[in-house]
Amino acid sequence: MAEQDSEHRGPAEFAEAWKARLAALLAQETVEVSGWSDIAIAELDTDLGWSLYAAASRARAETIARATATPSRHRGRDDGPTPSYEFSIAADGDGSLGRVHYAICEPCSVGLLKKISFSPEWHCCGFGTLALRELETRHPALTWYTTGQYTHARGFYERYRHGSDSPWTAQQHPCPHF
Ligand SMILES: [Zn+2]
Structure with missing residues (x-):
């Protein structure tokens, strides 16, 4: 798993x-x-x-093929104009493979991607893309941004943003409410 974490292999290469x-x-x-x-x-x-x-191998391939996003759940109780949410990517409704945390500001139409986390055995399986597409589909009117903490994942975000129909901004403070 540690090796997979550093090698970033896709499912077929991982299997090999x-x-x-x-x-x-x-x-x-x-x-x-x-x-x-x-x-x-x-x-x-x-x-x-x-x-x-x-x-x-079969169980792993089936898990990857069946993975879907769970409904968004409100995280904080009193977070003012920028409510936080989370959802999971899960297979067959049981067992979370990874989580997405985000917050939105309705007045400014801005979404902040706070964190995407998957355990190393589920890296490079396409779940990051699945999670971001889901985020955009759930909140289609928002402009998204993320903070600079994802140095190791920067390549992924850059590639993703190029292929995305939703606007992503490199600005670090696109609205004053966060
Ligand atoms: Zn705002």
Whole structure:
């Protein structure tokens, strides 16, 4: 997972890397498991290893294909003219894969994307794009901006903004209410 976080692989490349890792493990004669003596890898284990790989790959692909956004939920109770909301990207309604926090200012028609967070195993699966499209669809009249904290994700935002029909501004204080 740590490697995936730094490598930014898409789903197909991630699957390839995972397969190569498993093949290398199964090619060993023995395997060390802490607390156990050396375990010899038998044909049966290799078959089981690949069956598990296939099952996990399928489950992952289905999760990616079925992921949808949950309804927006109001977060703060007394946040004046700039109410905060959040929604999740979830598969089959259970288990959040990641979250989006944002706030809107109706008088100025401005939306602030506060944070998008996905755990490393769900990076590069298209969920960031899904989340931002959803945000724009829910609030089509707003001009969006985000703060400068996303240095590592800047490339993603820049690419996204170019392909988006909603206006995004690089301005850091587009309205006085935030
Ligand atoms: Zn405002």
